[in-house]
Amino acid sequence: MERKVRVLVAKPGLDGHDRGAKVVASALRDAGMEVIYTGLHQTPEMIVEAAVQEDVDVVGLSILSGAHMTLLPRVVQLLREKGVDDVLVVGGGIIPEADAEELASAGIARIFGPGCPTSEIASYIKDWFETSERAGV
């Protein structure tokens, strides 16, 4: 049986805009992935704990509150503290280009902004997964 890609879709921050997160979660399911949805108002600690327990390959973070520069790097940092350094962390939401560049250096591989097709997100994940260490296990 083909190894399923497991993705955590989470909403850090206090905002309740979950339209994008839900659309992406549904689209990734329809692209054949196993999507664990953690719901709203998650702290970085909650997200990382869920990522560990679910042993996901990818963590997708959706945020529209403007707190991305604080919360997204914190997720990566906490993952590394737990010794998890082989998962892909990506983000989406209202995040200006300049911020996205800074986030990239903090370990958030890619920011998918407004208007980005879900198919692009799915193929980005699939491409990453094929060459990742996690593909074999």
Added chain:
Amino acid sequence: MPLDVQTLLKRFREGDRVALSRVISLVENDHPSSPVILDTLYPFTGKALRVGVTGPPGAGKSTLVDHVAARMRTDSQKVGIVAVDPTSPFSGGALLGDRVRMSSVNLDDGVFIRSMASRGSSGGLAWKTFEVCEVLDAFGVDRIIVETVGVGQGELEIADEAHSTVVVLVPESGDGVQAMKAGLMEIGDIFVINKSDRESADTARRMLDSALELKPVKNGWRPPVLSTVALKGEGVEELHRKIEEHLRLLVTSGSIQHRRMEGVRAKIVEILRNRIIQSAWERNKLGRLIDAEVVSVMAGGSTPYKSAAEILRKTGQ
């Protein structure tokens, strides 16, 4: 970096939750290392008691599991939760949302929640649920709660895997009838009418009570019918008490030991059957023989029955 199973298992034995999570994945994905892992961990299994929770979608199972797990924690028990949701038959993907409902224990380091998609399994259980439970057991949890969705024949498997099975229903019209048709009445050790603050709760309860009266008392246990309101946490204490009561009865009556013995037998049979089929298959190159016979049947030269007999004859069976 190649996978070092022994190091991983060492970390696992030291209580590393990241290692536990990876081990579960290897087993769930049927990785080549899976037999070694299960073999190594087997001596550490047999301690955890398993509670199955099943019922129709939207009955509030996850929320109840959340409460029951939190209650178990007050007894300092470590809890593993396996939440199973169906895989989409169209895409092969799955949307697993049970964690959202388990917010009171999701930051507790004495609780480990794992969401599983049913994948290839025909029933409500994921195909490797049993093995994942074994892993959690070996990790040292005291209780494992397995939650499965839906009312269908598949859920009946849960009764084979769990020591005590809780069936959760809601007082919606027809639910009770559905449950009876689906055979849930047979497998439940404890019945719960959740959302029992709804008007129709009393009717549902009466229906269930009278249906259960016909059921014979098994090993001194008559399945109770409990009322809960999961969103408010009402009735959870009683549910937890009944679960523990039933588990205690199973332990003292020796029934768990017996179940384990049966389980061991079934496991050996399963492994043998798979191996024997696999080796016979490969030795006789059955795949190729079958391909040839299919062509012959489709051309009108044979029937599936004749073809099967022909293959057996050729391989000297």
Added chain:
Amino acid sequence: MSDCEKIREAGAKWRERLRPSATERDALFETISGEPVRDLYTPCDVEGLDYERDLGFPGQFPFTRGIRNNMYRGRLWTMRQFSGFGTAMDTNKRYHFLLDRGQTGLSVAFHMPTIMGYDSDHPRSLGEVGRCGVAIDSLEDMEVLFDRIPLDRVSTSMTINAPASILLAFYICVAEKQGVSSDKISGTIQNDILKEYIAQKTWIFPPEPSMRIITDIMGFCVDHVPRWNTISISGYHIREAGSTAAQELAFTLADGFAYVEAGIKAGLDVDRFAPRLSFFFNAHLDFFEETAKYRAARRIWAREMKEKYKAKKPESWLLRFHTQTAGCSLTAQQPENNIVRTAYEALSAVLGGTQSLHTNSMDETLALPSEKAAQIALRTQQIIACESGVANTIDPLAGSYFVEALTERLEKEAYDYFDKIESMGGVVKAIDRGFFQKEIADAAYEYQKKIEQKKAIVVGVNEYVIEDEEIEIPILKIDPEVERIQVGRVRALREKRDNGLVKTRLEALKKAAAGPDNLMPLILEAARAYATLGEIIQVLKEVFGEYKERPIF
């Protein structure tokens, strides 16, 4: 032979002649909500329409044509741009900028911690302070926010829900300090908790205590703040979350009726509180569907208020509404195009008879609006008002076969939803089941699929794309210093105020929360003592508990 039969016959002939050459473009002919649209509408499509009964005259039942006798010939709509960011000082400066440029009302955007009931120094506020709105922790911040703004002369709308009672209390206190009594101030608190559970998802307490706070506010304002709109029943967020136009209409009105029922159940006279209920709709891109939506909303509300809820005062029948153009219709690609989208959306709201309007800025998919972008957005409204000529006559689209047919169709769809909600036991029960949440998420996913399959075209996104586009508009940056400053402010406040008094008043509030008394006077007392928003929410949480997300997956 009736007129309609004649028209049908002639129409059939027209179609006969049309057929051989009439190949249509390869496009989905449907509204943005997925409703099919035919090639031609005729009087036959509105055959059942009775002018007196269904349309009437402006300012007369059922108000389909507008709630005022003379509409915009009397007074233009209020141009009310939603804004707020950084500290109260930063936002106060922006308010003066907007008022200087001819804006006629204020609209406060709060930052997430205020909306969720946390002070700026709470761990959950980390990284959020002043980011997507202004940071208000206490009366002290509110005093700065409205510095040099006379509250007897400006009306203020506050987008605040779960903690609405507290922000209203802060506002009343600021007015007092300016020497303006509470019966002289006017404005709106959003205070619509039902749509929070349904769509916007910034809740704090469970539905039951939330509804109690709302009826407390309604009761208090009837006596003390008579010019205040106590709830702005909002479809805006429902639409932004992905609903169709019909869902926005139906769910919003259903929420409205739920508040009316709650008020009546709390013993209030419907004619005393209903006139202070107002609405807040989205103006999305589908021009005619949107205008029809506002017209249908007025007609349904008037009819139900009069006939079902037995309101006797005409003011109780009026659906007064604010409109905001659709944030979700804006694109990050070629953001200047958003000016055009917003203009059409604003026009549909004006043709639909809105009482006030917010036009989005072109840069809002990238960040909070820059000064320049905010000015263009305001100018868009001024151009519609002064140059386009559409404000010269009332309800100019009335009588359009298409618009009237759409109005009727939306009305019918709304009633179908009302029946469904009723059969589930009402709005709160339907929320518990995740009904609205699932309907909206499904609609959002359907629309996304249409975009990805190019069945729906979004200019600059899936058609007319510019590869490697450079964004050339300036982005408003929030200085990270804001958080440090604001955390310092709230901590300093806790040092200098009379903490004994704060404690006494919070305890009194907590005690009252467990009983039946109106909480507003106690919240006011706590606010006057400079208890912070977070502290007030905390004591209420201890009594009321917290709401948990109802998942739909």
